[in-house]
Amino acid sequence: MTNTLVSTSAPPLPVLVAAAGERAxxxxxxxxxxxxxxAHTRRAYAHAVGDFLAWCESAGVPALTAVQPLHVATWIEGLTRSHTAPTAKQRLAAVRHLFDWLVVGQVVAVSPAASVRGPRHVVRVGKTPVLDPAEARALLDSIDVGTVIGLRDRALIGLMVYSFARVGAALAMRVEDVYPQSRRLWVRLREKGGKVHALPCHHTLEDYLVAYLDGSGLRDDPKGPLFRTIGRGTGRLSERPLPQASAHAMVRRRAAAAGIETPLGCHSFRATGITAYLANGGTLETAAVMANHASTRTTQLYDRRGDRVSLDEVERIRI
Structure with a gap:
């Protein structure tokens, strides 16, 4: 019966879980x-839980109900030696949430992860690489927009810079999520937790999106994905949405072509846009609203104006 209920999105059953019976x-x-x-959280949690239960099996834990806090603590201690503190904390959270769920379902009596503390980790400034405005401008200007691929790539990067959009939200957009309102173009983003977030476009982003929509012929397919793959050997947009891995590869390729040595990721554009906004007199509270952050403390992690101050001060060391 269990096999008929397995979803394609669910991870394979670990040995300890399968041995605990059908209910477990x-x-x-x-x-x-x-x-x-x-989907990203599901994959990350499945990896963490699978790793922990495989570790338990190799450590000789005989059954799921025999997992103890000592096992969880020992596993976390090993993780802190080979991984960063945020990774260890995330994996502990996955194991903790799973066992809480198993306790509620009366599969195990108590959660062995409830009393285990993760490594201490304090973050005041984010680690995401950020471009200065001149680098961002050079990157955007370096894209050849004589092809639909160039129009697509410039529009996607521009969207992440000027609207602070996460790459996942950008790639989930449909054509109809770019729409006119109050004589301006707006974008609708579906962010984490199912939150729908809409905001007007910067005039430069508006130009990029209009050029992309006009050059791609996508306006006749409002329900279709906005950012799409290119059909093999055709040079034309396909019906398939652009995967995140392809977007990351595109960003690295475009950055290299523009002579940018900073190790960029898609999230770099979100941080670049927020930093540029704040450096030009924007407020932290408004930036949090634009970025759809629940707290300004999260937005502060993207504020890298201090990097410029630190560099200026270092240059005072004249020898």
Whole structure:
């Protein structure tokens, strides 16, 4: 019966879970398919849980109900030696949430992860690489927009810079999510947790999006994905949405072609836009609203104006 309920989005059953019986197996699968809606979170949690239960099996833990806080703590201690503190904390959170779910389902009596503390980690400034305005401008200007690929890439990068959009939200957009309102072009983004976020376009972003829509012929397919792959050997947009891995590869390729040595990722454009906005007199509170952050403390992690101050001060050391 369990096999008929397995979703393609659920991870394979670990040995300890399968050995615990059908009830435990179903509850385990429900944790991933019923409680976690974000595909990236599901993959990350499945990796963490699978790693922990495989470790338990190799350590000689005989059953799922025999997992103790000592096992969780020892596993986390090993993770802190080979991984960063945020990674260890995220994996502990995955294991903790799973066992909480199993406790509620009466598969195990108590959660062995509840009393285990993760490594201490304090973050005041984000680590995401950021471009200065001149570099961002050079990157955008370096893209050849004589092809639909160039129009697409410039529009996607511009969207992440000027609207502070996460790459996942940008790639989830449909053509109809770019629409006119109050004589300006607006974009509609579906962010984490199912939150829908709309904001007007910067005039430069408006130019990029209009050029892309006009050059791609996508206006006749409002329900279709906005950013698409290129059909093999055709040079034309396909019906398939652009995957995140392809977007990351595109960003690295465009940055290299523009002579930018900073190791960029898609999230760099979000941080670049927020930093540029704040450097030009924008407020932290408004930046948080534009970025759809629940707290300004999150927005502060993207504020890299201090990097410029630090560099200026270092240059005072004249020898």
């Amino acid at each position: 197996s179903i509850r385990f699968l429900e944790f991933f398919t019923a409680t976690i809606r974000n």
